[in-house]
Amino acid sequence: MTTSSTTAAPHASRRPPVRLWRVPVRRVERVTPRMARVTVAGDELADFPAAGTDQNVMLYFYPDGVTLPEPLTLESARAMWSRVRPLTRTYTIRRYDGAACEIDFDFVLHGEHGLASAWAQRVRPGDQVIFVGPSPAYRPAPDVDTYLLAGDETALPAIAAILRELPAGARALVYVEVADAAEQQPLPTAAAAEITWLHRDGRPDLLERAVRSAVLPEDRTEAWVAGERSAVLAVRRHLLDERRLERHRVRPTTYWRRGQSGN
Template sequence: MSTNTAPRRSRRQETALWRAPVRRVERVTPRLARITVGGEELAGFVSAGTDQNVMLYFYPDGVELPATLEAARARWSTVRPLTRTYTIRRHDPVAHEIDFDFVLHDAAGPACDWAKHATPGDQLIFVGPSPAYQPDPSADWHLLAGDETALPAIAAILDALPPTADARVFVEVEDAAEEQPLRAPVTWVHRGAGGSLTDAVAAAELPTGRVDAWLAGERSAMVALRAHLLDQRGFDRRAVRPTTYWRRGEVGS
């Protein structure tokens, strides 16, 4: 059994409201859109890396958009935006750009609906960033597992790991068309064919030694996967970090 300490997180940066125009819209897969926002408005944004996230603010059409977090909060009693938390896929401090990946669900939701119709010039408002997970540099190997909502964070974590790091990656998506190239080999699990993330990890031959495990996705899947890693695999609970990104049956993203 591992004796890792708990996974660390970076310090929180100063929370601020950011308002930036859309620069590009790219359909990465049939069900995923990558939207790039950028401009001098983001010159002061400091990235925390890996699974850092921000809170997206969506206002009704015709509402004057706030320029600061204080202005937004001052209007909450009369105009309160719909909010959704999203992981930053990429931050380019030189070009002052940020990429967000939106899974285009069939169910309606403020973020999904906005992403489906976003065009260059549209404004995106967000607040953050959050602290970010810091991979354990003393771990013998790293386990990364999640569904498509976790792909931005998984990709960012892989970018943060040394090239020689041993990373085992499991990602559940709808089908083969939703697979993306990543920096490490991936075990792709196709939900549409009956696959599940927990079953794929349970069936895998995993390394021995000290593990650093990062997991994210739907709540019930995270509960089941964590239970497997602790109860069947015997992982140290301090080395297993599950995060719920969404809950089945709730209002869309």
């Protein structure tokens, strides 16, 4: 099973050039009570190779007070790894606006114990954000009748990007597990999408049970699933072992692991 990034499918686009970006925060807002949107902006983002699809970057978190090389590039950052190595976390590009030179990242606020989550709670306009990427993730295959998208709130930014990309009228069954109704958000799409919000209320196997109940054509279904590792594994097992979907039609990605830091 793929862990922190999906394997490249035959139809995946060529990898865009990866570089290090350092841009200031322009805005911070709450999308929902437990989701913070951090908008970064800078002229250099005019060159950001956004593909209009699901893409992610690796955020770099340096210790406070560290002196960074100038210019800070992927090469100069790596050259100092023996002395200072940043902690990294992966986040999806929720929205890229080339005209405004802006990128939105949406952070699930899961508590003060998470490095990135705690940072997203305290970050302010003007603070610098350093990230490396982009990395392409899922691209929906064209020869598919039904797209199954399943994930928890960490997968919402990716689900939003995938839904935005699906062609008009494409059938999509979408299951999103969130804490409660206040965490639901609009997911605009031209696809014929049936979006089911699952409210957690302490139940561990919501996503798996929802996918089990889905009416899926046996062939020409492509499934994308992302979120907490055990939930992703359970859905993957069901789709491969019980539904007998072809292996290349099932695209699981672990986004986080309970009780374990980082990805």
